[in-house]
Amino acid sequence: MGRPELLVPAGSLEVLKTAVTFGADAVYIGGEAFGLRAKAKNFDRGDMAEGIRFAHAHGVKVHVTANILAHNGDLEGAAEYFKELKELQPDALIIADPGMFLMAREICPEIDIHVSTQANNTNYETFRFWHRQGAKRVVSARELSLGEIREIRRHVPAELEIESFVHGAMCISYSGRCLLSSYFTGRDANHGACTHPCRWKYAVVEETRPGEYLPVYENERGTFIFNSKDLCMIEHIPEMVEAGIDSFKIEGRMKAALYVATVARTYRRAIDDYLTSEEKYQSNMDWYRAEIGKCTYRQFTTGFYFGKPDENTQIYESSTYRNESVYLGTVGAVDERGRAKIEQRNKFCVGDFIEIMKPDGTDVKTKVLSLTTEEGESVESAPHPKQVLYVEMTGQAAAGDILRMDA
Numbered sequence: 001m002g003r004p005e006l007l008v009p010a011g012s013l014e015v016l017k018t019a020v021t022f023g024a025d026a027v028y029i030g031g032e033a034f035g036l037r038a039k040a041k042n043f044d045r046g047d048m049a050e051g052i053r054f055a056h057a058h059g060v061k062v063h064v065t066a067n068i069l070a071h072n073g074d075l076e077g078a079a080e081y082f083k084e085l086k087e088l089q090p091d092a093l094i095i096a097d098p099g100m101f102l103m104a105r106e107i108c109p110e111i112d113i114h115v116s117t118q119a120n121n122t123n124y125e126t127f128r129f130w131h132r133q134g135a136k137r138v139v140s141a142r143e144l145s146l147g148e149i150r151e152i153r154r155h156v157p158a159e160l161e162i163e164s165f166v167h168g169a170m171c172i173s174y175s176g177r178c179l180l181s182s183y184f185t186g187r188d189a190n191h192g193a194c195t196h197p198c199r200w201k202y203a204v205v206e207e208t209r210p211g212e213y214l215p216v217y218e219n220e221r222g223t224f225i226f227n228s229k230d231l232c233m234i235e236h237i238p239e240m241v242e243a244g245i246d247s248f249k250i251e252g253r254m255k256a257a258l259y260v261a262t263v264a265r266t267y268r269r270a271i272d273d274y275l276t277s278e279e280k281y282q283s284n285m286d287w288y289r290a291e292i293g294k295c296t297y298r299q300f301t302t303g304f305y306f307g308k309p310d311e312n313t314q315i316y317e318s319s320t321y322r323n324e325s326v327y328l329g330t331v332g333a334v335d336e337r338g339r340a341k342i343e344q345r346n347k348f349c350v351g352d353f354i355e356i357m358k359p360d361g362t363d364v365k366t367k368v369l370s371l372t373t374e375e376g377e378s379v380e381s382a383p384h385p386k387q388v389l390y391v392e393m394t395g396q397a398a399a400g401d402i403l404r405m406d407a
Contacts (some may be wrong), residue, residue, distance in 0.1 A: 023268030168251025366395030
């Protein structure tokens with residue numbers, strides 16, 4: 001039984017460093033084009049180069065997304081992009097489109113290619129096909145059960161890696177290949193510009209009565225026809241390992257550092273505990289559940305892993321996320337007086353009780369004693385986003401720690 005890779009998303013250089021610090025074995029990122037998260041901050045060439053250097057210095061791999069379904073007009077730019085990536089040398093490219101796959105193989109053959117879930121990889125012959133084309137890894141479709149993944153593992157070469165999602169938002173269309181956003185807003189989900197219309201409220205209109213909206217009631221608030229819960233497999237690490245999955249993938253390149261730190265740290269500990277002993281893993285289950293509930297989420301489901309989803313995997317009351325913790329900032333450094341230097345992200349005040357979240361799994365409850373600006377001015381609160389502050393606390397922070405408080 002091998003040790004599965006923990007693959008964590010990063011939408012910016014700051015979040016990449018957080019993912020590395022909080023336990024990722026690999027991170028996946030997107031450039032400024034050709035990935036499926038156009039609204040993420042993403043990485044320009046300089047940030048990508050720095051991110052790859054930082055990750056490699058800590059023994060962490062970097063995978064770069066280029067998983068759009070390309071049109072003719074994309075191909076020339078994609079070729080130039082692959083030439084840039086050849087110079088930057090990430091560990092792998094994540095690709096869905098066969099034309100993009102061939103182009104990457106020609107331009108940068110030394111970089112591994114992972115076939116994206118967008119390629120609808122639902123059976124072992126598809127996995128074998130991609131292996132024959134030179135793929136190092138195939139990402140399973142979200143629609144597969146664990147039984148199907150086990151069968152795929154039995155039928156494909158041992159050197160072909162299988163990657164599967166363990167946590168995060170579930171696209172409602174087949175492995176994420178959605179037309180709704182393009183039709184409703186002109187923003188193509190398959191080019192990374194999804195507006196998430198699957199989360200909107202809908203009503204039914206009968207064609208002979210235009211303008212007469214007939215709500216589809218589940219309760220007084222209406223219904224969210226396509227509104228899936230988030231995937232969470234923290235309670236099923238043994239089944240995922242035993243299915244032969246090589247890489248556990250967390251969804252969320254749009255997420256902030258607190259989400260990434262919380263999910264990465266929790267899955268890191270769960271995986272390591274299970275590989276130590278199943279007894280240790282089971283004994284810490286309450287901690288995993290409590291921690292995973294502190295990040296932004298939309299109720300949880302196990303998706304397709306244990307059978308076809310039903311109405312219980314949908315959310316009918318609200319399309320909003322739950323958020324039990326507030327991200328205050330990441331500690332960039334600690335000065336000679338022991339104060340934590342942060343770029344503040346949400347308001348907090350002198351006298352507040354907050355928490356120092358450490359990569360090793362410990363959390364330090366602490367009180368804010370003082371806040372000082374870069375100019376040396378003492379302030380009572382931090383109301384301005386991205387203001388640089390020195391935070392004096394009763395607890396001791398270290399560079400890379402995250403400060404959070406209850407919502």
